[in-house]
Amino acid sequence: xxxxxxxxxxxxxxxxxxxxxxxxxxxxxxxxxxxxxxxxxxxxxxxxxxxxxxxxxxxxxxxxxxxxxxxxxxxxxxxxxxxxxxxxxxxxxxxxxxxxxxxxxxxxxxxxxxxxxxxxxxxxxxxxxxxxxxxxxxxxxxxxxxxxxxxxxxxxxxxxxxxxxxxxxxxxxxxxxxxxxxxxxxxxxxxxxxxxxxxxxxxxxxxxxxxxxxxxxxxxxxxxxxxxxxxxxxxxxxxxxxxxxxxxxxxxx
Numbered sequence: 202x203x204x205x206x207x208x209x210x211x212x213x214x215x216x217x218x219x220x221x222x223x224x225x226x227x228x229x230x231x232x233x234x235x236x237x238x239x240x241x242x243x244x245x246x247x248x249x250x251x252x253x254x255x256x257x258x259x260x261x262x263x264x265x266x267x268x269x270x271x272x273x274x275x276x277x278x279x280x281x282x283x284x285x286x287x288x289x290x291x292x293x294x295x296x297x298x299x300x301x302x303x304x305x306x307x308x309x310x311x312x313x314x315x316x317x318x319x320x321x322x323x324x325x326x327x328x329x330x331x332x333x334x335x336x337x338x339x340x341x342x343x344x345x346x347x348x349x350x351x352x353x354x355x356x357x358x359x360x361x362x363x364x365x366x367x368x369x370x371x372x373x374x375x376x377x378x379x380x381x382x383x384x385x386x387x388x389x390x391x392x393x394x395x396x397x398x399x400x401x402x403x404x405x406x407x408x409x410x411x412x413x414x415x416x417x418x419x420x421x422x423x424x425x426x427x428x429x430x431x432x433x434x435x436x437x438x439x440x441x442x443x444x445x446x447x448x449x450x451x452x453x454x
Contacts, residue, residue: 203231204424208324209271211264213254213311214281215247216240218380219330222412223278223419230420232276235267237311254281254307255299264314274318276423279308279329284386285344292344304348308355319368326423327363329356329372330415333438336374353434360432369431371422376438379409404439405446 210227214220215236224247228234234247237260241249248270252263268274282304285292292300308329319325332349334342353372360370377383377400387393387400401408418437421427436442 203229204420204426205230205232205276208232208275208425209268209273210234210276210278210423211237211267211271211274211311211315212278212280213237213252213307215278216243216249218382219375219378219412219415219419220278220280222416223280226413226416226420227276227278227423233271235271237263237267238281254311255302257310260307260310261314264311264318268315268318273321274315275322275324275326277312277315277319277327278419278423279311279327281307281311282330282348282382284382285348286341286386286389287343288341289343291341297344300344300348301351304345305351305355308352312359316363316368319363320366323367324425324428325366325368327359327368327370328419328422329359329370331356331372331374331434333374333376333436333441335434337442356434357432364431369422369428371431371433371435373415373418373422374434374436374438374442375410375415376404376436376441377409378412378415380412383409404441405444406439408439410437410439 210232212220212224215224216238224234224236236243236247236249237252241251243249250263250267285300331352334346335349335353356372390396415437418435
């Protein structure tokens, strides 16, 4: 018997990275899983629905299709998002609008479309993908950090609005995760290898977080076992938020 037996889960951006790791973990735990993504290339056992979270009509249609395929929705994982690099000088108004539309309004669109089904569930849960950047000033991440700060605030607001309906809303706040998303972002830097090493060093553990580690945190928050956990941000950041170990000094013979 799996922990999620009988539950129906929808994961946005579930065709790669954290989303795919989460979708596979949910399936392994017994859930029926639908992936909403612009790509429908997903492993067997996952129900793929093409969707762009920036398109409200398309989101409503995709969520309805996923609910029909699964027989309802108990768990929603709002994972879809895009990156942005630069200071406030480096991104124009169009890029600000594009990133906020996907990373923030996209979560609101998908959640709004899923609410009619979540309200019918006795074990309804929403998990949003936030970021370390929501609370920490990271270099060259002004727009991305602004979007994730909004996700954190949105999580608390949604949790408040829907707690009386029996819908729990939480978020996971990862450090830098080794995903294709990060690989694409690194290509925007003059020296991607140097930047990757800096991202590894940002975590106190000395390495980037894995998608599977984030997926494990998402499953905890989505699980019926965490029925008293709502309005919570769970850090999965390799200690980056609170640990500041001294650099390891090379030893001499």
